[in-house]
Amino acid sequence: MSPQGQNTGRRPELRHDPVTNRWVIFSPARAKRPTDLKSKSPQNSNPNDNSSCPFCIGNEHECAPEIFRVPSDPSDPNWKLRVIENLYPALNRNLEGPCDEKQDMGVPGLAMGGFGFHDVVIENPVHSVHLCDMEARDIGQVLLAYKKRIQQIATVESIKYVQVFKNHGASAGASMSHSHSQILALPIIPSSVSARFEGMNEYFEKTGKCSLCEVQAKELLIDESTHFISIVPFAATFPFEIWIIPRAHSSHFHEFDCEKMVDLGGLLKLMLRKMSLQLNNPPFNFMIQTSPLQVKESELFYSHWFLQIIPQLSGVGGFEIGTGCYINPVFPEDAAKVMREVNLQVEG
Numbered sequence: 001m002s003p004q005g006q007n008t009g010r011r012p013e014l015r016h017d018p019v020t021n022r023w024v025i026f027s028p029a030r031a032k033r034p035t036d037l038k039s040k041s042p043q044n045s046n047p048n049d050n051s052s053c054p055f056c057i058g059n060e061h062e063c064a065p066e067i068f069r070v071p072s073d074p075s076d077p078n079w080k081l082r083v084i085e086n087l088y089p090a091l092n093r094n095l096e097g098p099c100d101e102k103q104d105m106g107v108p109g110l111a112m113g114g115f116g117f118h119d120v121v122i123e124n125p126v127h128s129v130h131l132c133d134m135e136a137r138d139i140g141q142v143l144l145a146y147k148k149r150i151q152q153i154a155t156v157e158s159i160k161y162v163q164v165f166k167n168h169g170a171s172a173g174a175s176m177s178h179s180h181s182q183i184l185a186l187p188i189i190p191s192s193v194s195a196r197f198e199g200m201n202e203y204f205e206k207t208g209k210c211s212l213c214e215v216q217a218k219e220l221l222i223d224e225s226t227h228f229i230s231i232v233p234f235a236a237t238f239p240f241e242i243w244i245i246p247r248a249h250s251s252h253f254h255e256f257d258c259e260k261m262v263d264l265g266g267l268l269k270l271m272l273r274k275m276s277l278q279l280n281n282p283p284f285n286f287m288i289q290t291s292p293l294q295v296k297e298s299e300l301f302y303s304h305w306f307l308q309i310i311p312q313l314s315g316v317g318g319f320e321i322g323t324g325c326y327i328n329p330v331f332p333e334d335a336a337k338v339m340r341e342v343n344l345q346v347e348g
């Protein structure tokens with residue numbers, strides 16, 4: 001480790017992000033230079049290791065039941081993507097209804113039945129093709145599949161929040177190397193979603209404005225598209241964390257139309273390719289940070305969805321687990337510069 005601040009000329013700083021509602025410690029003393037913070041274990045999936053992969057085209061019978069495919073004809077063997085039930089679901093789609101009285105140890109609200117939906121989106125029929133290899137309009141199709149599934153799930157009244165996420169690479173939590181993402185629909189609003197909601201509300205109460213409509217991109221900006229900007233957030237929790245934010249105010253991801261989804265597909269592809277080039281093809285997660293399904297009219301003013309990408313470059317330690325407060329060795333403006341400076345174009 002270098003002496004405090006010596007290699008970047010910066011002093012440590014605490015920043016509060018009004019969106020995540022979280023304090024982050026920026027500590028250059030803990031850093032290698034931003035460009036040194038590359039993945040040590042790049043995610044190199046073996047393109048030939050597909051013989052036993054249930055997600056590969058032709059192995060559909062090894063999967064849990066299909067919900068829908070694109071194109072939509074279930075008998076068309078040449079599918080482009082499939083949404084299926086998870087074979088090992090975290091929550092059970094057949095458990096709707098009140099829970100067993102004994103479950104909550106006599107304290108109302110302490111426990112409930114594990115009802116919910118846990119689906120897998122197989123993004124491509126071919127084992128070796130990753131999301132960042134796909135064309136923007138095909139990534140747009142994946143995003144539209146998320147939207148369609150969220151709309152189906154939203155008709156179930158007891159579902160309160162739908163989390164779309166992708167794990168890429170073993171250290172990002174992936175157990176399957178075939179390109180896929182997941183949709184987990186919950187009967188509760190998770191605490192980090194409530195904290196985000198409260199943070200955005202507090203900002204709105206103070207300023208009368210939406211925190212994400214007001215984002216001052218400038219030196220935090222990476223790239224832009226017609227409908228989105230990509231930035232490193234002002235108080236990024238993780239090194240090289242990226243947010244893709246709709247320019248126009250919108251509370252729910254599933255409100256967006258086909259044209260915007262294709263536009264988002266292009267910017268997402270660009271961010272994944274830049275991350276791969278600059279950070280040595282790291283394992284990563286992305287999450288669609290949308291609003292709870294049943295929000296009040298008044299809450300729509302300050303809730304603004306975004307897509308969060310986190311390369312897995314440093315582990316989470318005891319301090320973070322103990323406090324919920326993170327230490328990030330890379331200042332967001334330095335990370336944005338590293339990402340901005342790659343000269344990459346993404347087509348159609």
Ligand code: AMP
Pocket residue numbers: 054062063064084085086087088089120167173174175176177180182
């Ligand atoms: P990950 O662990 O993030 O790579 O996500 C892969 C998901 O696919 C896991 O949640 C598994 O439970 C699920 N899964 C594994 N095999 C199958 C299968 N044959 N059919 C449906 N889902 C599966």
Ligand code: ZN
Pocket residue numbers: 050053054055056057126127178
């Ligand atoms: Zn496969």
Ligand code: ZN
Pocket residue numbers: 210211212213214248249250302303304
């Ligand atoms: Zn907004």
